[in-house]
Amino acid sequence: VSIAAPDAPDPLLPEPNELWQETCDWQPDAAQAQLLQALYARTIAVNRQLNLTRIISPEDFWEKHLWDSLRAIAPLGWLNAGATAPAIVDIGTGGGFPGLPIAIAVPQATVALNDATRKKLAFLDGLVAQLGLENVRTLAGRAEAIGHHPGHRARYDAAMVRAVGPPSVCAEYGLPLLKIGGTAVLYRGRWSNADTEALRPALAQLGGELVEIAAYKTPLSRSNRHCLYVRKRAKTPSAFPRAIGIPTKTPL
Ligand code: SAM
Numbered sequence: 001v002s003i004a005a006p007d008a009p010d011p012l013l014p015e016p017n018e019l020w021q022e023t024c025d026w027q028p029d030a031a032q033a034q035l036l037q038a039l040y041a042r043t044i045a046v047n048r049q050l051n052l053t054r055i056i057s058p059e060d061f062w063e064k065h066l067w068d069s070l071r072a073i074a075p076l077g078w079l080n081a082g083a084t085a086p087a088i089v090d091i092g093t094g095g096g097f098p099g100l101p102i103a104i105a106v107p108q109a110t111v112a113l114n115d116a117t118r119k120k121l122a123f124l125d126g127l128v129a130q131l132g133l134e135n136v137r138t139l140a141g142r143a144e145a146i147g148h149h150p151g152h153r154a155r156y157d158a159a160m161v162r163a164v165g166p167p168s169v170c171a172e173y174g175l176p177l178l179k180i181g182g183t184a185v186l187y188r189g190r191w192s193n194a195d196t197e198a199l200r201p202a203l204a205q206l207g208g209e210l211v212e213i214a215a216y217k218t219p220l221s222r223s224n225r226h227c228l229y230v231r232k233r234a235k236t237p238s239a240f241p242r243a244i245g246i247p248t249k250t251p252l
Contacts, residue, residue, distance in 0.1 A: 010041040011058045013066070019219050024070055026079035028105065035104045035131055036066055042127050043095060050123055053095050063220045069098030069162075070105050072185050072227045075214065076158060078106045086157035089114055091143050091173050092164035096124050098187070099160065103136045112156075114139040114146060143173035147241040154179055154235070162187035165248055167195065167228070168202035172247045175206040176236045184208065184230040191215070191226035199228075202252035207234035 013036060020027040028036060044056050055064045073079065078086055085108045090099030093113040103111040113128075113136060115121055121138040128136045139146060143164075146152050159174035159182070167186055174184035188195075191213065203210060212229040241247055 010037075010044070013037050013040050013058050013062050016062075016219075019067075020070075023067070023216075023219060024074040024079060026070075026074065026105070032104055035133075036101065038131055039096075039100055039104070039127070040066075042130060046123055046127075047095075050119070053097075059220055063218050065097050066101050067219065068187070068225065069101040071216070071225075072098065072160070072162075072187055072214075073102055073106070073158075075212065075229065076183060076185075078109060082108055085109060087155060088112070088158045088160065089139070089152070089156045089174075089177050090160045090162075091170070091177075092116070092161065093124070094120060094163070096127065098162055100124075100127075100131075100133070100136070102160070103133050104131075107135060109135060111136045112139045112152075113137070114141070114143060116140075116142045142244050143177075144241040144244045144247060147173065147176035148238075152177055157182045159184045160187070161185070166251050167199050168252045169247045171199070171202055171206055171208060171230060172241045172252060175203075175208045175230065175232055176241055178232040178236075180232055180235065182232050183211075184228075184232070186228040186230065188226040188228060190224060191228075203230060205237070205252060206240055207232055207236045209233050 017027040040061050055061055088109050089112045091114050093099045093115050099111045099113045113124055118140055121140050124138050156177045159177050161170035161174050164170055170186050208230040211231045214227045216225055
């Protein structure tokens with residue numbers, strides 16, 4: 001075990017611009033690259049106390065936090081489209097993923113970072129201020145409650161949900177927050193046809209339709225990823241999301 005001296009320089013993230021270009025049809029400009037590096041440095045510094053993530057080597061952080069976060073929004077077309085200003089909510093953001101890389105890569109978007117744990121959001125408030133990200137705010141509370149709040153229900157163009165629970169739970173958290181025509185992006189690892197069939201009835205109840213399943217491998221460690229794009233076609237009935245704890249206790 002090597003323990004870095006407190007004044008050791010921060011390790012540097014890889015900058016594989018050709019990989020960004022190939023997989024996301026985008027690459028960070030100099031200011032964005034600097035922000036991504038600052039996000040990395042702050043996260044690993046605070047991680048020693050807060051235990052936000054187990055992903056700390058530069059390559060792992062780049063692939064599993066930065067690339068993974070951004071690859072999923074590439075199909076939405078916002079990475080290079082300066083004119084559209086989508087409202088995005090990241091449900092169960094934890095240490096700020098995927099919401100913070102998205103806010104950096106899509107500066108015209110407004111990003112709400114939601115989590116039920118106030119301690120994590122307090123860290124994120126400090127981080128957002130340090131990075132000077134004016135398009136981000138934190139949103140404390142359970143997704144089941146926020147989904148009924150008039151200021152948040154049916155207000156977003158996209159709801160990102162990574163590592164928060166089973167797919168139908170993520171859909172129940174995400175779809176109520178979307179405008180009609182908005183997209184819930186469900187980050188998954190393995191995925192099968194049986195998973196798709198199991199998810200369909202939940203989506204039908206929530207007003208969603210699965211429009212795309214993107215299957216790919218991460219570019220460095222070649223791990224399997226699936227990303228589900230669920231379009232909101234109809235208003236979500238007011239019974240959803242169900243009361244706090246019910247979506248995970250009895251998934252749709
Ligand atoms: N999305 C991040 C990522 O992929 O790195 C963090 C994932 S972490 C495993 C799950 C997070 O979801 C935790 O921070 C937890 O507090 C939050 N969470 C779980 N259930 C939630 C709910 N019902 N409403 C809001 N946040 C929730």
